[in-house]
Amino acid sequence: MKMIHQLAMALSFFVFSPALCNGGVITTPTDLAPGAKYYLIFITGTGNDLTGQSSNISDYDAFVTSQALQNSELSGITWKALGSTSTVSARDHLNIGDFPIYRLDNVRIANNATDLWDGSIATTGMTHQGGGILPNSFVWTGSNSDGTTSSYYLGSATPVLGFTQYSDSNWINHRHDFPSSSSHRMLAVSQLLTVRGSGPAVPEPATITFWSLTTSFGLLLRKRRFQSKRSSLS
Numbered sequence: 008m009k010m011i012h013q014l015a016m017a018l019s020f021f022v023f024s025p026a027l028c029n030g031g032v033i034t035t036p037t038d039l040a041p042g043a044k045y046y047l048i049f050i051t052g053t054g055n056d057l058t059g060q061s062s063n064i065s066d067y068d069a070f071v072t073s074q075a076l077q078n079s080e081l082s083g084i085t086w087k088a089l090g091s092t093s094t095v096s097a098r099d100h101l102n103i104g105d106f107p108i109y110r111l112d113n114v115r116i117a118n119n120a121t122d123l124w125d126g127s128i129a130t131t132g133m134t135h136q137g138g139g140i141l142p143n144s145f146v147w148t149g150s151n152s153d154g155t156t157s158s159y160y161l162g163s164a165t166p167v168l169g170f171t172q173y174s175d176s177n178w179i180n181h182r183h184d185f186p187s188s189s190s191h192r193m194l195a196v197s198q199l200l201t202v203r204g205s206g207p208a209v210p211e212p213a214t215i216t217f218w219s220l221t222t223s224f225g226l227l228l229r230k231r232r233f234q235s236k237r238s239s240l241s
Contacts (some may be wrong), residue, residue, distance in 0.1 A: 009083040014151075032080050032111035033139040034200075039107075041204030046108045047084070047197040048116065050146060050171065053077055056190035059147045062092050063163030064100055071195035078136045089194035090180075093163070097179075098124060098154030101196050108196070112133040117179045121184020124154040126176045133194065135170045145191045152176035159174040159183035169194070237241070 036045055051057075051074040061067065067088035075081040090098045102119035110116060117123035132142040137195040145168045149161035157167045157180065168191060170181040185191070 009044040032078065032134070032136070033109075033113040033138075034080055034084075034111070035202055036107070036115070037050060037110050037113055038115070039202045041202050043202045044104075044106045044199055045202070046103060046106060046199060047081075047111060048089070048133070049075070049111050049136050049195050050133035050141050050144060051192045051195065052139065052141055053173060057147065057190055059149065059161050059166040059185075059187040062094070062160075064088065064090060064095050064161075065162065066192060069176075071193055074136055081136055084200070086160055086195045087198075088162050089150075089196050090147060091154075092161045094156060096156040097148065097150045101154075103196070104199065106199065111136070111138050112140070120181055123150070126152045126172050128178055131172055131174045132207065133179075136195075139200075141171055141192070145169070145185075146171065146194050148179050148189050148194070148234050152180045154179075157183070161187075163187065181206050 013190050032049075036043075038053060039045060042113065047135045051071055051204045056076055057067065066195070068086070071088045072086050075084065075086045087101055089097050089101060091100070098120075103123055105119045105121075106125060107115050107119065110130075114130055114134075116128040116130060122128075125143065132140045133146075135141055140224040147161060147166055148169045149157055149163070149166045150169075151157050151167075159167045163186060164187060165183045166187055167180050167183045168185060170177050173181065178181055
C-alpha cells in the first residue's frame with residue numbers, strides 16, 4: 008500500500024501542479040517547420056547591469072544565465088554571453104552554426120552565422136528576457152562587427168559597446184569610450200534549439216514520466232487485485 012500511495016502522490020503532482028508562468032516571450036519561431044533548428048537571442052533587461060571589467064567570459068555567461076532564470080520560459084535553456092575577451096572571441100564562444108537566430112518576439116535577426124557576422128543584422132532593437140523591446144540600449148560586446156575580439160575587449164580599460172538602435176555594424180561595435188567600471192547590459196544567445204510540432208509526437212520528459220507512472224500504477228493495482236483474489240480463493 009505504501010508504494011501505491013507514493014505513485015498516487017507522484018501522479019497528482021504531474022496532473023495538478025500549476026503550469027510554469029509564461030513570461031510573454033516566443034521561444035518557438037512560427038516560420039519554422041517541426042524538426043528545424045534555431046537559436047534565440049535576448050538583451051538583459053532587469054536586475055543589475057554588469058561592468059566590463061572581467062577578463063573571464065564565464066563571468067558574463069553566469070550573468071546572462073541569471074537574467075534568463077528570471078523567466079521560467081527561458082530557464083531550461085543554456086545561455087552564453089555575446090562577448091569577446093582577450094582570450095576568446097564572441098564568434099568562437101557562441102559557435103553559431105548554419106541556423107537562424109531569433110529575438111524573443113519571433114523576429115529573425117540573422118539567417119545563420121555568416122549572416123550574423125557580416126556587419127549587419129535584420130532589425131534594430133532587442134527583446135529583453137520578459138519579451139519587451141529595448142530600442143536604445145548599450146551592450147558590452149568587446150567585439151568587432153565580425154565577432155572577432157576587438158582591441159577594446161571585455162576586461163580592457165574601455166571595452167567596445169554595441170547599441171541596439173542600429174542594425175548595421177553599430178549593433179555590436181558602436182563605441183569604446185566608456186570605462187570598464189561602467190554598468191551596461193549584455194546580449195545572451197541560446198544553445199541550439201529544435202522546433203517541436205505536429206507529426207510523430209516527441210513526448211516531453213514530463214509527459215514520458217507521467218505515462219510511465221500511470222502504467223506502473225495501473226499494473227500495480229491489477230497485481231494487488233489478483234493477489235487479493237487468489238488469497239480469497241485459497
